[in-house]
C-alpha cells in the first residue's frame with residue numbers, strides 16, 4: 442500500500458512574479474496569461490504520485506500586493522513548505538526575498554523553502570545572475586534554487602516535485618527517529634527490569 446501525505450504549501454513572492462500563473466500551469470496544465478492580481482489568497486488542490494507514495498497538496502497562492510501584506514501572517518501556520526518566487530527580470534522582486542523569508546519563517550524558523558526564479562523564457566532581460574541567487578539560497582539555507590517558465594513549461598512540475606520529495610524524505614527521517622527513540626525506551630525498560638532483578 443502507498444504511503445499517504447498531506448501538505449499545505451505556500452506560494453509566495455512579490456506581486457506579478459508569476460505565482461498564480463505557475464500554480465495554474467501546475468494544476469491545470471495551461472498557461473493562463475493572467476494579469477488579474479490575487480486578492481488575499483487562493484487555494485488549489487493537487488495530488489502528486491510517486492512510486493511508493495501519494496501526496497495531497499493544498500496550495501496557498503498568496504497575493505503579493507503590498508496592500509495584502511497585513512493578512513499574510515495568518516496564512517503561514519501549519520505550512521509544511523514554501524515556494525518563494527522572484528522574477529528574474531525584476532531586481533526589486535529579488536531584493537525582497539529576504540523580507541519574504543522572514544515572513545514565511547515567522548512560526549517555523551526551519552520552514553523548507555525552494556527559491557524559484559520565474560519567467561526564464563525572458564532570460565535575455567535577466568537582472569539576477571545565478572551567482573547571487575545561489576548566494577541567497579545558501580544564506581537562508583533553502584533547499585535549492587530553480588529557474589522556471591510557466592510560459593514555455595520549464596521546470597513547472599520539477600519545482601513542486603523537488604519540494605515534495607524533500608518533505609517526504611524529511612518525514613521519513615522523523616519516523617526513523619521516532620523508531621529509534623522507541624527502541625531506546627524499550628532498552629531502558631529492559632535495563633530497569635534487569636536492575637530490579639539484582
Ligand SMILES: Nc1nc2c(ncn2[C@@H]2O[C@H](COP(=O)(O)OP(=O)(O)OP(=O)(O)O)[C@@H](O)[C@H]2O)c(=O)[nH]1
Nearest residue numbers: 456457458459460461462478479505560590591592
Ligand atoms: N513571459 C512570462 N510571463 C509570465 C510568466 N509567468 C507569469 N507571467 C506573466 O506575469 C504576469 C503576472 O503573473 P501572475 O501569475 O498574475 O503574478 P502573481 O505573482 O500571481 O501576482 P499577484 O497575484 O499580484 O501577487 C502575467 O502577465 C503573466 O502572464 C512566465 O513564465 N513568462
Ligand SMILES: [Mg+2]
Nearest residue numbers: 460461478479
Ligand atoms: Mg496571483
